[in-house]
Amino acid sequence: MSQQPSEGTNRERPTLAVVRAARVLADAGVEGPRGEAEVLAAYVLGVPRGRLALADGLSPDQRRRFDALVARRADREPLQHLTGSAPFRHLELAVGPGVFVPRPETELLAGWGVEQARREAAPLVVDLCSGSGAIALAVAQEVPAARVVAVEGSPAALSWLRRNATSRAAVGDRPVEVVAADVTASDLLDDLLGRVDVLLCNPPYVPAGVVVPPEVSRHDPARAVFAGMDGLAVIRPVVPRAAVLLRPGGRLGIEHDDTQGAAVPGLLAGDGRYDSIADHADLAGRPRFATATRRRRTVDPRDSGGAGG
Numbered sequence: 503m504s505q506q507p508s509e510g511t512n513r514e515r516p517t518l519a520v521v522r523a524a525r526v527l528a529d530a531g532v533e534g535p536r537g538e539a540e541v542l543a544a545y546v547l548g549v550p551r552g553r554l555a556l557a558d559g560l561s562p563d564q565r566r567r568f569d570a571l572v573a574r575r576a577d578r579e580p581l582q583h584l585t586g587s588a589p590f591r592h593l594e595l596a597v598g599p600g601v602f603v604p605r606p607e608t609e610l611l612a613g614w615g616v617e618q619a620r621r622e623a624a625p626l627v628v629d630l631c632s633g634s635g636a637i638a639l640a641v642a643q644e645v646p647a648a649r650v651v652a653v654e655g656s657p658a659a660l661s662w663l664r665r666n667a668t669s670r671a672a673v674g675d676r677p678v679e680v681v682a683a684d685v686t687a688s689d690l691l692d693d694l695l696g697r698v699d700v701l702l703c704n705p706p707y708v709p710a711g712v713v714v715p716p717e718v719s720r721h722d723p724a725r726a727v728f729a730g731m732d733g734l735a736v737i738r739p740v741v742p743r744a745a746v747l748l749r750p751g752g753r754l755g756i757e758h759d760d761t762q763g764a765a766v767p768g769l770l771a772g773d774g775r776y777d778s779i780a781d782h783a784d785l786a787g788r789p790r791f792a793t794a795t796r797r798r799r800t801v802d803p804r805d806s807g808g809a810g811g
């Protein structure tokens with residue numbers, strides 16, 4: 503009878519597995535291959551990434567699973583689809599086919615929204631184009647006093663959004679209200695006219711025809727990414743609709759493409775109902791989101807003593 507190697511000798515040290523996988527991922531053009539290999543190894547071993555060096559080696563079965571995941575990642579399947587989860591601020595969101603994977607740069611817009619909402623005792627916050635619910639659920643977690651409404655139009659994305667909203671409510675966050683609607687509709691959220699304190703939106707904004715990485719072109723829904731020839735097909739109708747939903751003094755934040763750092767502030771200025779218009783850069787210094795304040799009503803001498811909007 504042949505001697506079976508002991509359990510210990512059969513295991514591959516996590517650090518070695520990571521080095522091996524990082525080489526495969528680098529050859530496939532994956533950015534940050536070492537970090538991604540660590541995430542996959544930690545996922546297979548069921549340990550936090552920071553504990554990887556202290557973890558037991560990978561058993562033959564774990565090694566097979568790890569190698570299969572590395573091969574899928576080398577084929578440019580998004581890392582978050584492989585682990586089934588995407589970190590976003592203090593959350594882990596369930597993601598997979600049919601929903602946009604939340605991006606780190608959007609954490610900045612969400613953080614700005616959290617700051618604005620915290621200025622109110624009981625703010626009403628709306629997240630348009632909510633996808634997995636990243637922005638809405640971050641606000642609900644970080645501003646417990648907020649009533650948060652999340653609007654999404656894709657049925658597939660809505661099921662991820664509802665799943666994430668249910669999980670967060672189950673651990674004690676104030677439930678986010680999910681609305682299935684087209685954000686470009688002229689009657690969007692008609693019941694909230696003039697009442698919204700903070701309106702946040704990370705819409706699709708990539709101009710049609712722009713070449714995007716395989717993770718995006720093959721796995722993010724096209725409707726979540728592209729928005730007409732200039733990328734403004736969703737932002738353009740959202741700007742005037744937000745102006746009627748926001749209360750005077752309410753705040754608007756819209757993420758945009760790094761080529762739209764002048765165009766989106768231009769749309770806000772052109773609307774005429776916003777002031778304090780500003781554009782903000784992401785951590786790489788690229789224009790990333792525009793913010794504005796719904797003008798407070800000004801007294802118009804042509805009105806008979808009333809106030810004009």
Ligand SMILES: C[S@@+](CC[C@H](N)C(=O)[O-])C[C@H]1O[C@@H](n2cnc3c(N)ncnc32)[C@H](O)[C@@H]1O
Binds near residue numbers: 603
């Ligand atoms: C860039 S993703 C953002 C998702 C999420 N807010 C985030 O930051 O991760 C844009 C989302 O808008 C949704 N969407 C696109 N057009 C829409 C429309 N006209 N009405 C409602 N949702 C729309 C897409 O389905 C997608 O979930």
